[in-house]
Amino acid sequence: MAIECPCHEGLHIFEDHFYPEIIDPDSGRVLPEGQEGELVLTTLSKWAMPMIRYRTRDITALVPGACGCGRSLRRMRRIGRRSDDMLIIRGVNVYPSQIEAVLLEVEGTLPHYQIILTREHGLDQVEVQVEVTAQVFSDRVGALEALEERLADTLERVLGIRIAITLVEPQTIQRSEGKAKRVIDKRGQT
Ligand SMILES: [Zn+2]
Incomplete structure (x- = not known):
């Protein structure tokens, strides 16, 4: 066309x-x-x-x-x-691909992540869990926190909303055959 x-x-x-x-x-x-x-x-x-x-x-x-x-x-x-694919989080349109693009840019993160949506007191809460390399994870605690902060800042600039970042060890996020389940939306359950 x-x-x-x-x-x-x-x-x-x-x-x-x-x-x-x-x-x-x-x-x-x-x-x-x-x-x-x-x-x-x-x-x-x-x-x-x-x-x-x-x-x-x-x-x-x-x-x-x-x-x-x-x-x-x-x-x-x-x-x-x-x-x-679009998610509406606190009235803002968010695409998982936007989050993925940010994660891939940052050194030390692995392309395994999960977006978890919940609702608390009527407000959407978002958490992104990202696997980091074993090396990053074995670094001192301050380094992990600094990376979480940096990712959250970058995502906020791109998306316009603050997202909680949790860095997890390699192999923590469940793998499924074929297409990975990137988004877990629990907002309907609360
Ligand atoms: Zn032309």
Whole structure:
């Protein structure tokens, strides 16, 4: 439904066949051009099986302005995330992939983590458990605390909310075959 041009600044949408909209996946409201949200498509040329405002669950944004290649078809950013992965924590939209990106940047952490959501006194609480290398774990206690602090600060900058970080020993977080269970949402149980 879209194709990249030599300018590589987004994908041109076949607007003669698809009418694209970007909505807030939470409220369903249509978002202004350039803002990130869920892609909604309406087919314009199909007679037998038309799709009307079909929610793709893909998170992207329409690219504002004209493209250098001269095509006037509107562009969208390449799709990276899915709206069904989105968590709403204290009213803020959070994607596990954002948390993962921060964890992977920091030296000493392993790509094994778990996001645990609970609700206390009606307020969402988030804890991220991250495995660290054996070397980090055997360091003095102060080093672990400093790393927890640094991760929490970085996550706060990226997400806009404070998340409790708990560093755990290697092999602590349960592995499952195939896709790991990254998010444990216990908010419905409390
Ligand atoms: Zn172009």
